Amino acid sequence: MYFKFYDFKEAPFNMTPNSRFFFESAKHTEALSTLIYAIEERKGFVVITGDIGSGKTTVCRTLLNKLTSTTQTALITNTHMSGKDLLCCILEDLEVEYMPGSKSKLLSRLNHYLIEQLRLDNNVVVIIDEAQNLTPAVLEEVRMLSNLETENEKLIQIIFLGQPELKKKLSMPRLEQLCQRIAVFYHLSPLTEEESKQYILYRLKVASESKRQYFTYEALNLIYQFSNGVPRLINSICDSALLNGFIYEKDVIDAELTREVVNESPTVQISGQSVKKGVELDDELKRIVGEQ
Ligand SMILES: Nc1ncnc2c1ncn2[C@@H]1O[C@H](COP(=O)(O)OP(=O)(O)OP(=O)(O)O)[C@@H](O)[C@H]1O
Ligand SMILES: [Mg+2]
Structure with a gap:
């Protein structure tokens, strides 16, 4: 609309993850390098956790x-499913x-495929996003996939991406065998103040060729x-601010408009509590978000 x-070519603060808008913050870059390293070195299991909306996807x-x-690669995003369905999804995504048959038949088909790929010098990676939703039973079944290995290396690399409760789930005693096999854990924390500002300026630059100032320093x-x-x-506040700025015909978004936008924003659920989206978090909520 605005x-x-x-003077935007496209929406600067779209909610869908788009790699063209990827801002290389220290943490996002580190998470990415961790993944690339773990895949190249065939490390087996990797876990990336991060708060809601921190940038895992x-x-x-x-x-x-x-x-x-x-x-x-196989990318699994629907995690409300049984172990067998998950295995089918992995096979389908790997084309x-x-x-259709028993779980052991499916596993044997996957094993056959993995050996074929190893012979071709290919690496196979399964990425499971929203992994915090997998039940302990399914997580345990995913562990079984790591038994598919030769004497020297893992045949399949498995990446779990999930909200912080994933780490809690993985520390359950019944998942110890899986937990011990995780080669790398990385937690994606929120951006610092300076990074947040750079993030906003970066997204504006990708979306517009104009050199104009969009937001005041305040x-x-x-x-x-x-x-x-x-x-x-950040995206949500910036998008609403620009929309309101357009309605009120403001060339530059200032502190007053930003405050207005935040006060009007709907509530979101953080750890079961209602919080006004974009409203400054109090210490208790900061603690909860930090723990998630
Ligand atoms: N490094 C980044 N560069 C550009 N945009 C980013 C970056 N990190 C996050 N975003 C933006 O923030 C929004 C949320 O990111 P994303 O969906 O990846 O978070 P998430 O951690 O997967 O959230 P959830 O826990 O809800 O799955 C997206 O709109 C995305 O475009
Ligand atoms: Mg996500």
């Missing part, structure tokens, strides 16, 4: 764009032809305070 008014999309054709400060450095909340 594209023309602000975005990192994953960027990763997929960087991997070469010698890496076969492996298979006959508005940028407020956006950080209200969002706590969580990219999705």
